[in-house]
Amino acid sequence: MIVRLHVHVPPICMIDGVHAKHFTGAGVVIHHSDSLGLIAVDRNTVAISISDIMVSFAAYPIEIPGQVIFLHPFHYFALVAYDPLTLGVGASVIRASKLLTEPALRRGDSVYLVRLIDSLHAKSRKSIVTNWQAINICSSDFPRYHAMNTEVIELDTDSDIELSGVLTDEQGRVQALWASISSQLFGCGKEGDHQFVVGIPIHLISQVLEKIISGAPGPFRLINGIRRPMPFVRLLEVEIYPTLLTEASNYGLSDRWVQALAEKDPERRQVLQIIGCFAGSKAETLCEGDMILAIDKKPITCFLDIENACQKLDHSVGSDGMLNMTIFRQGKEIDLMVGTDVRDGNGTTRMVNWCGCIVQNPHSAVRALGFLPKEGHGVYVSRLCWKSHP
Secondary structure, three states: OEEEEEEEOOHHHOOOOOOOOEEEEEEEEEEEOOOOEEEEEEOOOOOOOOOEEEEEEOOEEEEEEEEEEEEOOOOOEEEEEEOHHHHHHHHHOOOOOOEOOOOOOOOOOEEEEEEEOOOOOEEEEEEEEEEEEEEOOOOOOOOOOOOOOEEEEEEOOOOOOOOOEEEEOOOOOEEEEEEEEEEEEOOOOOOEEEEEEEEEEHHHHHHHHHHHHHOOOOOEEEEOOEEEEOOOEEEOOEEEEEEEHHHHHHOOOOHHHHHHHHHHOOOOOEEEEEEEEOOOOOOOOOOOOOEEEEEOOEEOOOHHHHHHHHHHHHOOOOOOOEEEEEEEEOOEEEEEEEEOEEEOOOOOOOEEEEOOEEEEOOOHHHHOOOOOOOOOOOOEEEEEOOOOOO
């Protein structure tokens, strides 16, 4: 079931580089029970946790409040909770969408793109998957939330239309969240905010959903009057971008590794390369330009490989949170023990507004720049407002 969210950010809470006060977008109901409803939505609709949210349901004419409970640090989606009791008799009408939990889509596959035209009507059309595109969208001047280390789905359709929704198969099972992405462009006469739409694979969202439903350990949130644990996420806090094997070979990567990576992933034929390391990250042993060849001697070719390796640490008895990585650096193959970080999905939860100066902890987009002062790095001026006087 698709819903529409109307989001208002109070002016006093313009944190984390949020660029507007009002947002509207579509989400999908991924869980609905007697005590808890959950909606998955893109970060261009729910940008920060401190927001006032109203939810309208396409299949039932009612609007109820929502609560942000999870913001993924990398994958550009948020989870919003609602109280099913506020729906009254409509609670029996609402149904959670069926999710395909495995990354099954490939180039050339047929999907149905379903989008909300208005608050009560949805429209679908058949489309073809044309590409899986690695995406790292950064803000050049004003650091804010952005997609990172994520492979998104592109279609043979009018992707410039800013209507979010879902991608489904013929049985109506959700395969991806059709998400609105926001970025900043500078130069070439295109300055300002730019928006486009892509598919975020639903298995990235279902992994978090499973942890919430099972009550995995994490920080507690009061949701609909009930204290519930929200999951932690283990991450390799570096920005990564794929490099074609042909280019990596020009940098000196051996034929043995080129062949091994190509055999592991003959469709992508790529190697992952480090763009930069987060300030304060435990992955500080990695350097810009490093190519990730393997983890535990197994070839690595995509972001999902790294995420699976990080999740494996959570299930390993006595794990110290370290990945045994093989990298290619300056013409040499090196084995390194690289640390991972555990983050929650709360986003920024504390800020101070003093005379128009909004102060907070440095959020992830700031740390992604790779530098924090050794002293006093716990303070970041998110926004400075003032009025001129005659």
